[in-house]
Amino acid sequence: MFLIFLLLTGCCLISVTQGAGGKNDTSSDPCGVTGSWVNELGSGMELTCQADSTSVISGSLSGRYNSAVGHAKDFYKISGRYARSGTKLENCIVGFTVAYNNDVHGNSNSTASFTGNYFSFDDTIYTHWILVYHTQPGNMWLNSNMGKNIFKRQH
Numbered sequence: 240m241f242l243i244f245l246l247l248t249g250c251c252l253i254s255v256t257q258g259a260g261g262k263n264d265t266s267s268d269p270c271g272v273t274g275s276w277v278n279e280l281g282s283g284m285e286l287t288c289q290a291d292s293t294s295v296i297s298g299s300l301s302g303r304y305n306s307a308v309g310h311a312k313d314f315y316k317i318s319g320r321y322a323r324s325g326t327k328l329e330n331c332i333v334g335f336t337v338a339y340n341n342d343v344h345g346n347s348n349s350t351a352s353f354t355g356n357y358f359s360f361d362d363t364i365y366t367h368w369i370l371v372y373h374t375q376p377g378n379m380w381l382n383s384n385m386g387k388n389i390f391k392r393q394h
């Protein structure tokens with residue numbers, strides 16, 4: 240029932256947006272989170288969003304993650320998706336993944352997936368994440384960590 244409600248709501252928002260001639264697919268920031276961000280631990284990331292060709296309500300996220308800001312080569316690629324909660328360019332829901340393999344730290348045998356909310360009123364991305372690293376099958380019970388990060392826009 241709830242899922243059906245969500246699907247129906249999504250359908251209606253899309254048609255309202257397109258019908259009202261709001262932000263279009265080629266807008267440079269169809270999700271509101273394009274830019275540079277830093278979290279409470281000093282990790283930085285750059286995000287760019289690209290609307291789907293069929294709707295500006297959802298699209299892809301790309302960018303890079305920098306666990307130690309200032310280290311120019313210490314970047315990991317980011318891939319994800321966004322969905323907007325409404326017709327205005329605000330209040331985006333994001334999900335993205337980082338694979339921890341780069342030239343500086345090599346292969347850390349791990350990925351982390353972040354998911355969370357962007358709010359335009361305080362220009363902040365609130366995320367939860369789960370990080371999983373490779374273990375032997377018998378040790379899978381201890382191969383993950385869960386946490387939270389809050390990202391503020393870096394000016």
Ligand SMILES: *[C@@H]1O[C@H](CO)[C@@H](O)[C@H](O)[C@H]1NC(C)=O
Nearest residue numbers: 260261262263264265266267
């Ligand atoms: C659509 O996108 C183009 C290119 O970015 C921009 O110039 C134009 O203002 C946009 N129109 C609307 C309604 O957002």
Ligand SMILES: *[C@@H]1O[C@H](CO)[C@@H](O)[C@H](O)[C@H]1NC(C)=O
Nearest residue numbers: 344345346347348349372373
């Ligand atoms: C990643 O896995 C490889 C192969 O098992 C191992 O040699 C390497 O030390 C691991 N790296 C880390 C950071 O644990």
